[in-house]
Amino acid sequence: MSDLAAPHILALTAYEPGKPEGELKRELGIDDVVKLASNENPYGPSAKAIEAVSGDALALHRYPDPRGHDLRQALAAHHGVPAEHLCLGNGSNELIDLICRVIASRGEHAVFGHPSFPCYRIGSVAQELGFTAVPLRDHVHWNVDDLLDAVTPETKLLFVSNPNNPTGSYIAKGELERLLRSLPERVLAVIDEAYVEYADAEDFAPATELRDTRDRLAILRTFSKAYGLAALRVGYVLGTPELVTALNRLRAPFNVSTPGQVAAQAALADDAHLRASVEATVRDRGKLTEALGAAGLRVAPSQANFVLVDVQQPGRVVYEALLHEGVIVRAMPAPLESWIRVTIGKPEENERFLHSLGRVLRESRV
Numbered sequence: 001m002s003d004l005a006a007p008h009i010l011a012l013t014a015y016e017p018g019k020p021e022g023e024l025k026r027e028l029g030i031d032d033v034v035k036l037a038s039n040e041n042p043y044g045p046s047a048k049a050i051e052a053v054s055g056d057a058l059a060l061h062r063y064p065d066p067r068g069h070d071l072r073q074a075l076a077a078h079h080g081v082p083a084e085h086l087c088l089g090n091g092s093n094e095l096i097d098l099i100c101r102v103i104a105s106r107g108e109h110a111v112f113g114h115p116s117f118p119c120y121r122i123g124s125v126a127q128e129l130g131f132t133a134v135p136l137r138d139h140v141h142w143n144v145d146d147l148l149d150a151v152t153p154e155t156k157l158l159f160v161s162n163p164n165n166p167t168g169s170y171i172a173k174g175e176l177e178r179l180l181r182s183l184p185e186r187v188l189a190v191i192d193e194a195y196v197e198y199a200d201a202e203d204f205a206p207a208t209e210l211r212d213t214r215d216r217l218a219i220l221r222t223f224s225k226a227y228g229l230a231a232l233r234v235g236y237v238l239g240t241p242e243l244v245t246a247l248n249r250l251r252a253p254f255n256v257s258t259p260g261q262v263a264a265q266a267a268l269a270d271d272a273h274l275r276a277s278v279e280a281t282v283r284d285r286g287k288l289t290e291a292l293g294a295a296g297l298r299v300a301p302s303q304a305n306f307v308l309v310d311v312q313q314p315g316r317v318v319y320e321a322l323l324h325e326g327v328i329v330r331a332m333p334a335p336l337e338s339w340i341r342v343t344i345g346k347p348e349e350n351e352r353f354l355h356s357l358g359r360v361l362r363e364s365r366v
């Protein structure tokens with residue numbers, strides 16, 4: 001009998017999410033678990049976002065607003081663009097997949113970094129696109145010329161995670177502008193800004209400041225990270241009305257839940273909460289980077305809410321040993337086999353990670 005799934009799908013490696021806390025509890029019977037694996041905001045969302053999920057938002061027998069009118073209006077005011085420039089997604093993940101399906105046809109080509117967020121590759125393969133995964137310099141640093149060199153006459157899509165997951169590295173404003181201006185007109189540049197709120201380098205700029213560089217520009221944002229609403233699955237794309245209209249042709253009806261829409265709107269309005277949790281995370285990113293460096297480990301300088309650490313031995317072994325300590329981090333695939341990625345948690349969680357890592361590394365040496 002022939003295979004059930006299509007050959008190009010069978011060739012795919014499924015996205016491996018961070019291990020859920022409940023799974024570790026079931027597997028190892030550990031109750032006191034620290035999860036630093038999925039780049040969530042450890043402080044959670046604004047209390048106003050939780051309060052907003054009440055009243056009409058709890059009419060769970062009704063479908064949500066299919067066009068997300070109120071949230072799009074709020075986002076439009078936030079970004080100073082008409083609402084026609086915005087399309088909501090069930091997390092920005094859905095939008096990555098939707099962009100691949102809407103923009104590129106089988107046999108066309110996509111460019112993205114390596115290592116970078118795996119869903120660019122998954123979306124491209126699912127659409128039967130050719131792709132070039134451009135190696136980051138020294139596995140960590142973006143190089144705009146390398147990206148431009150990978151563009152072929154078939155290239156329709158370019159994905160840049162800025163700052164990048166899993167390296168935390170970024171493309172500075174001048175270089176990003178050069179990239180956006182140099183790409184051929186037919187290419188849709190997708191700048192995925194899932195971690196933008198955490199970027200504080202002086203030469204970093206969100207792509208929203210570079211919208212006049214090109215027409216074919218899609219800026220992805222999410223409420224899953226700094227806004228602390230990962231469970232509700234809300235993301236959005238900011239692009240031209242032409243892009244939004246095209247995405248709407250294929251977007252699943254009612255793709256963002258009512259609780260998601262109202263909570264995101266309330267979270268967007270609570271700038272004080274956003275700033276406080278981002279400030280704490282940025283501060284602790286510095287402390288963790290320093291502590292790991294002092295322990296003799298190489299850390300990739302991060303502009304996001306996680307750090308990538310070279311543990312100088314198989315990262316998977318360290319990952320497994322940390323699980324037994326009740327600490328969940330992420331092991332990395334090639335070419336980062338000796339690195340682990342650690343989300344910045346609350347101070348006590350970071351301390352626990354450092355302590356556990358120290359013990360694991362000491363024991364692995366004897």
Ligand SMILES: Cc1ncc(COP(=O)(O)O)c(C=O)c1O
Nearest residue numbers: 091092093117165194222224235
């Ligand atoms: C770079 C990047 N883009 C997009 C996403 C997807 O986020 P969500 O679907 O929760 O919006 C993630 C999640 O880890 C990410 O790291």
